[in-house]
Amino acid sequence: MTLQPQMLALLFTVILLAVTTYFLLGSIPLLTLKHDNPMDSRFIRSFYITYFRLALIAALAASISFAFAGKPALSMGAGGIAMLTWLMRRHLITRMDHFGAQIRADELVAIPAFKKMHKSAILINATQLLAILGSLGSF
Template sequence: MHSAIYGALFFTVALLVTTAYFLMGGLPLLVLKHDTPLDARFVRGFFNVYYKAAMVTALGAAISYALWGRFGFAVGAAGLAGIALLLRQRLIPAMQFLDLQIQANDDDAIRRFRRIHGSALLVNLVQLIVVVWSTTQLSL
C-alpha cells in the first residue's frame, strides 16, 4: 500500500470535519438578526476562517490523492479548494460591503446579508454531501 494513502485519509477526514463543523456552527448564526455591525463582522469572520480551512484541507487532499495515483479524487479535491477560494473572494467582500450598509440601518442590506449567509451554508451542505458520497466510492 502506498504511503500517500495516509495523507489522503487524513486530509479527507480533516475536510469532512471542517465542513461539518462550520455547517453546524453556521446554522445557529442564522438566528442572529444581522442588524448590528458586530453580528455581520462575526459571521464574516466565521466564513473567512472556514474558507481558509477548506482551502488548506482540500489542497492537502488533492496533493495526497495525486501522490497516491487517484487522479479523479485529486481533481475533485482541487475543485473544492477552487470553490472555497472563489467563494472567499466573492462573499467576504460582499459581506463587508453590506456590513457598512447595515451600520446605516439599511433593512435591504440586512436581508441580502442573511441571503448570502444562507446561500453559503447551502453550498457548504452540498460540499459535505459530495465529500461523503465520494468517500463511499473510494476503494482502498
C-alpha cells in the same frame, strides 16, 4: 512509520470532512441573529474567513495526496473544492463587507440580502459536505 499516499489521502479527506461539518453546523445557528447589529456581520465574516482558510488548506492537501495515491478524479474533485472555497472567499467576504457597511448605515434592505447570502453559503457548504462524504466510498 511512514504514511502511505492512500492513508494520507484518507487523513486529509477526514480533516476536510471535519472542518466542513464543524463550520456548516456552526453557521446554521448564526441565522437566528437579527443582523441588525454591526457586530453580527463582523462575527459572521470572521467565522467564514476562518472556515475558508482551514477548508482551503485541507482541500489542497487532500488534492495533492489523492494525486500521489494515484486517484486523479478524486484529486480533481478535492482541487475543485479548493477552487470553490477560494472563489467563495473572494466573493462572499467582499459582499459581506458591502452589506456590513449598509447595515451600519441603517439600510434595511441590507439585512435580508445578508441573510440570503448567508443561506446560500450554507447550501454550498452542504453540497461540499455531500461531495466529501461521497469520496469516502473510494477507500
